[in-house]
Amino acid sequence: MxxxxxxxxxxxxxxxxxxxxxxxxxxxxxxxxxxxxxxxxxxxxxxxxxxxxxxxxxxxxxxxxxxxxxxxxxxxxxxxxxxxxxxxxxxxxxxxxxxxxxxxxxxxxxxxxxxxxxxxxxxxxxxxxxxxxxxxxxxGHARTVFRHFRKAMPRGGSHVALKMAPSTQRDLARSTMxxxxxxxxxxxxxxxxxxxxxxxxxxxxxxxxxxxxxxxxxxxxxxxxxxxxxxxxxxxxxxxxxxxxxxxxxxxxxxxxxxxxxxxxxxxxxxxxxxxxxxxxxxxxxxxxxxxxxxxxxxxxxxxxxxxxxxxxxxxxxxxxxxxxxxxxxxxxxxxxxxxxxLDEALLSAAGFGLELGHAPGAEAACGDLSDADIWTLETTNRIALFTRTWNKSTSRWLRRLIFKRSPAQPLLATFAFSAWWHGLHPGQVFGFLCWAAMVEADYRIHPFLRSLAKSWHTKLLYKALTWVQTQLIIAYIMAAVEMRNFSALWLLGASYNSFFPLLYGVSLLWLVVRSRQK
Known part of the structure; x- marks a missing residue:
């Protein structure tokens, strides 16, 4: 270390x-x-x-x-x-x-x-x-670094990753992706x-x-x-x-x-x-x-x-x-x-803005939680929807008030699409937030169905354990996608085994939608 x-x-x-x-x-x-x-x-x-x-x-x-x-x-x-x-x-x-x-x-x-x-x-x-x-x-920096390494690469080298030291490979991978x-x-x-x-x-x-x-x-x-x-x-x-x-x-x-x-x-x-x-x-x-x-x-x-x-x-x-x-x-x-x-919350608290409002005039109307980090809930929940509402709570409340409650149609999709716009519309952000919206919709439908199947205590425990792992892996996939800045990096992520977990939720969502319509 x-x-x-x-x-x-x-x-x-x-x-x-x-x-x-x-x-x-x-x-x-x-x-x-x-x-x-x-x-x-x-x-x-x-x-x-x-x-x-x-x-x-x-x-x-x-x-x-x-x-x-x-x-x-x-x-x-x-x-x-x-x-x-x-x-x-x-x-x-x-x-x-x-x-x-x-x-x-x-x-x-x-x-x-x-x-x-x-x-x-x-x-x-x-x-x-x-x-x-x-x-x-x-x-843009990725292309510059890649060209520099390609010029420096010996003739006959077919793969950059095979011709460079491990530390150089890591630096190139960071820049390229x-x-x-x-x-x-x-x-x-x-x-x-x-x-x-x-x-x-x-x-x-x-x-x-x-x-x-x-x-x-x-x-x-x-x-x-x-x-x-x-x-x-x-x-x-x-x-x-x-x-x-x-x-x-x-x-x-x-x-x-x-x-x-x-x-x-x-x-x-x-x-x-x-x-x-x-x-x-x-x-x-x-x-x-x-x-x-x-x-x-x-x-x-x-x-x-x-x-x-x-x-x-x-x-x-x-x-x-x-x-x-x-x-x-x-x-x-x-x-x-x-x-x-x-650290942000600490600075607000030091200035006195994180205190309880007490009995000041208008305090009851202006009360609210000035906190973004509920780490325990984020790391222990087995629900993607709950993770989404808890992740950066003040921003989630702001998006819900600004877009979700005011959208005439498809409020969930509109909220995540606006979030991608607000973040800057990088390719990974657009893909990641739209994928996030689909996963939240799947979460709303999958969990009631799975809870109806879990009758005994050991099946309930298995249900919570498996859905917790699934939630963690899907959130990791979305987070990695949002952090990408070019299509080649997104392609690497999409072609990896990580795509299995959101695809599993996506297929389950389609099956549950068809099943509900048939009923």
Whole structure:
């Protein structure tokens, strides 16, 4: 096991840790009385909360530090969305906000596609916000690396994998398949933390932009449904700039800028207004526990990673050996997601946003679970549908509210299709999310049928054990597919024995549909 650098972090996690002391200081100012009630509302000769200013300035500074000039990709839609919220009526605000935000995000993703496929940009590790998951090297880099290795290969070599050292084979496999890279954008971890390359800054900006899409569309739905009222509608007489400050602060507040569960605008306001009554020790204790949990998950991931190369061996594995490779890779991905989710929750808790709302005004309406990681349920459930609802819970709730409940036909398919669009429409994402939708539909039909057959306790135990294994292997297959960035990698995955498990569920789904129609 290589423990040479056990605390090597992804740049995104590094910036989260950098923001941690500022989050603690922010909550301390709120709870210690250092910011009096009058001081909070004294700014620009008007009564506006100084806390909004602190959160907004902190978010802007963090965005500039992590993204460089790519922070403009985040600032531009922020101001446009705020303008829409104050100029469009409640009946049309959701449509306008949705079209604006998704159009801008799609253009940014297309720019990343163009850079990867045609400009053949260097790879970069990136963490996306919806699932908060690490994405892979850009596909254009695969062709560049492959050509370099082909030129260097001796004449007469028919297969690259047979003519190179094992370490070189793994590097080529990672580049050719677009597999999750551990080199942190090709530079040592210390250099990466001090000076990120433009591709890394761009992907961090896109990750934050996806989170911002959640906030914008969620707030637009709240306005459309009458749960939130803009100041212009109330006629409070404040200047437009002062009315826009809470919205800008919500869209850019630093504890949830780079990651974290979706916090509604109502909860954000209630938390700010009731922060003076919170106890400073509670969030620090909760944040400390979550940081220790994130560290434990990170070290566990390093231990698991030392047991084999993730997905790199898919190019030369055979038979059911490929099943182990995909399962092992999916386990690494899940541990990365879990540790990042817990770290995001720790930052929110340190700033005081993970606390119970208590008896503050509007607390009952704004209550909700600010947690994404229910690791026990995710790792023990034998239901794909339950896994789907629990995986990145705040994003799942957001998708259910935004698409599933509002879709006139085929809501399940529409939800997963939109999720693929929101994630960037890479080939693996389109295939993976559509496959996920089919597996959830199969899960709804297969389990009632199997439960009707399991009568005795030992058949029930066998049913739960087999369906748990099936669920784990199907989720590993979907996760590996979503992480692919080109068609050749998808073909390798589809041609392996891993396809047996989703095909089994797919055939069972078709048989149960035909059986129900015959009845």
């Amino acid at each position: 290589d423990w040479a650098n056990p605390l090597a972090l992804h740049p995104l996690a590094f910036y989260q840790l950098v923001a941690f002391p500022f989050a603690v200081s922010f909550h301390y100012l709120c709870t210690s009385g250092s910011l009096s009630l009058n001081a909070r509302y004294a700014f620009m000769f008007a009564l506006i909360p100084c806390l909004y200013v602190l959160l907004l300035v902190g978010g802007c500074l963090l965005a500039c530090a992590a993204m460089g000039w790519y922070a403009l990709l985040l600032f531009i839609p922020t101001f446009c969305s705020v303008a829409i919220f104050h100029s469009v009526g409640p009946l049309q605000v959701h449509t306008w906000a949705f079209v604006l935000q998704m159009s801008w995000q799609t253009l940014c993703h297309l720019g990343l596609h163009y850079r990867g496929h045609y400009l053949q940009g260097a790879p970069c590790v990136r963490y996306q916000a919806a699932m908060h998951k690490p994405t892979l090297a850009e596909p 677009g597999v999750f890279r551990e080199q942190h954008c090709g530079t040592p971890i210390t250099a990466t933390l001090l000076a990120l390359s433009p591709p890394c800054r761009l992907t961090i900006a896109l990750s934050s932009l996806m989170l911002q899409t959640q906030k914008v569309t969620s707030l637009a739905l709240d306005i459309h449904e009458g749960k939130v009222t803009m100041g212009s509608e109330r006629g409070d007489g404040r200047e437009p700039l002062l009315q826009a400050l809470p919205l800008c602060s919500y869209l850019l507040f630093f504890p949830a800028l780079l990651g974290g569960p979706l916090c509604s605008f109502r909860r954000f306001q209630v938390q700010i207004q009731g922060s003076c009554t919170s106890q400073p020790t509670r969030p620090l204790r909760a944040a400390g526990q979550k940081c220790l949990c994130a560290l434990a998950l990170h070290l566990l991931r390093m231990a698991v990673r030392s047991c084999g190369a993730p997905l790199a061996c898919l190019t030369d594995c055979t038979g059911f050996g490929c099943v182990y490779v995909v399962w092992h890779s999916a386990l690494l991905f899940k541990l990365a997601y879990y540790s990042q989710w817990v």
